[in-house]
Amino acid sequence: MTVDATQTPARRGRPGYDRDQVLTVAVQLFNDQGYDATSVADLAAKLGVTKSALYHHVDSKESILQTALHDALSSLEGTLDDAVREHDDAIGRLRQVVRGAVGVLARKLPQVTLLLRVRGNSEIERAALERRRAFDHRVTAIVRDAQSEGALADDIDAAVATRLIFGMVNSLTEWYRPGGPVTPDRLADDVLRIALDGLDRVPEGA
Amino acid sequence: MTVDATQTPARRGRPGYDRDQVLTVAVQLFNDQGYDATSVADLAAKLGVTKSALYHHVDSKESILQTALHDALSSLEGTLDDAVREHDDAIGRLRQVVRGAVGVLARKLPQVTLLLRVRGNSEIERAALERRRAFDHRVTAIVRDAQSEGALADDIDAAVATRLIFGMVNSLTEWYRPGGPVTPDRLADDVLRIALDGLDRVPEGA
Numbered sequence: 001m002t003v004d005a006t007q008t009p010a011r012r013g014r015p016g017y018d019r020d021q022v023l024t025v026a027v028q029l030f031n032d033q034g035y036d037a038t039s040v041a042d043l044a045a046k047l048g049v050t051k052s053a054l055y056h057h058v059d060s061k062e063s064i065l066q067t068a069l070h071d072a073l074s075s076l077e078g079t080l081d082d083a084v085r086e087h088d089d090a091i092g093r094l095r096q097v098v099r100g101a102v103g104v105l106a107r108k109l110p111q112v113t114l115l116l117r118v119r120g121n122s123e124i125e126r127a128a129l130e131r132r133r134a135f136d137h138r139v140t141a142i143v144r145d146a147q148s149e150g151a152l153a154d155d156i157d158a159a160v161a162t163r164l165i166f167g168m169v170n171s172l173t174e175w176y177r178p179g180g181p182v183t184p185d186r187l188a189d190d191v192l193r194i195a196l197d198g199l200d201r202v203p204e205g206a
Numbered sequence: 207m208t209v210d211a212t213q214t215p216a217r218r219g220r221p222g223y224d225r226d227q228v229l230t231v232a233v234q235l236f237n238d239q240g241y242d243a244t245s246v247a248d249l250a251a252k253l254g255v256t257k258s259a260l261y262h263h264v265d266s267k268e269s270i271l272q273t274a275l276h277d278a279l280s281s282l283e284g285t286l287d288d289a290v291r292e293h294d295d296a297i298g299r300l301r302q303v304v305r306g307a308v309g310v311l312a313r314k315l316p317q318v319t320l321l322l323r324v325r326g327n328s329e330i331e332r333a334a335l336e337r338r339r340a341f342d343h344r345v346t347a348i349v350r351d352a353q354s355e356g357a358l359a360d361d362i363d364a365a366v367a368t369r370l371i372f373g374m375v376n377s378l379t380e381w382y383r384p385g386g387p388v389t390p391d392r393l394a395d396d397v398l399r400i401a402l403d404g405l406d407r408v409p410e411g412a
Binding site: 196 | 238239240242243323325327356357358359362363366367369370371372373374375376377378380381388393396397399400401402403404405406407
């Protein structure tokens with residue numbers, strides 16, 4: 001398999017700082033007060049600029065949403081592509097995609113938070129939900145393969161297992177704060193530890 | 207320990223059907239389009255009644271929010287009180303509170319969905335967040351006790367473990383649909399199975 005050209009490089013020259021800053025403040029505002037309840041005027045007021053100055057950087061509220069959702073989704077899809085390319089066994093792929101997804105949430109917390117709150121109230125939101133569903137289906141297929149390989153227990157539905165594992169991962173948007181005492185790597189260890197080994201320490205048959 | 211009088215009885219005479227129905231439609235509307243973006247006029251239109259007819263049943267939009275959040279919170283607190291009263295060991299309490307919380311989510315999905323989306327934009331929301339935090343702290347203390355008792359592994363932070371377990375539970379609001387093929391009891395089994403035993407089936411030392 002060749003390197004996927006659609007994958008997002010982790011660090012490449014950024015676009016103009018001002019546009020990035022506008023997007024960052026906008027996404028934060030959407031997360032704080034809800035996308036539907038936020039107007040371009042609210043955003044201009046928050047930035048302390050006029051609406052016409054704001055339109056120098058961004059086309060519309062919708063284009064900010066689309067950019068942020070695409071950023072989150074392409075990063076998640078990139079971790080999945082990497083995992084599939086770098087591992088032949090399903091359990092190796094699953095471990096890497098969970099670890100990669102935790103990393104994406106930690107690095108792009110505002111964008112992923114926005115993504116997880118999308119309800120499908122517009123064409124842009126419905127397209128994002130469709131990409132989330134496609135991602136979920138690909139991960140579910142990996143879980144199913146890991147069950148077939150005998151690496152994961154098969155007395156639990158693969159789709160339910162996938163949703164519960166990503167329930168742990170996605171919960172980070174509710175409580176993880178970058179720069180706190182728990183690192184993303186340690187969080188990924190903890191999620192994989194619970195998902196694969198569980199917390200029980202009572203010996204078998206006790 | 208005596209029976210806690212603050213506990214919500216599971217089945218008692220309901221208030222008038224009409225008020226219940228208004229609350230149900232309102233909570234659904236809040237979940238679909240966001241609480242802040244929903245007006246009393248939107249709700250009246252959805253119900254096909256006038257605003258003054260609506261005010262016959264409810265005092266205000268805020269009182270609907272408060273009623274729904276209290277309903278979700280008191281049910282969750284009730285499962286915790288039950289678990290503490292009925293079990294002396296922390297692991298038994300944890301199992302029961304996880305099972306109970308899955309049951310509450312299944313029975314009161316719209317109210318708990320609303321609760322989990324609260325961001326603290328008003329006094330009512332901040333009070334609900336404070337009750338959620340108190341609930342989380344009580345569950346974290348149970349996890350810590352289970353670690354001290356030697357029933358749970360203690361190489362993971364009790365607060366992180368609690369948040370990840372409830373990340374699985376709370377994810378149900380995103381994907382569980384009542385009446386589907388998976389029952390709440392089976393879901394509780396699956397959450398406890400992952401949380402305690404994990405999904406790995408590779409033998410120790412393999």
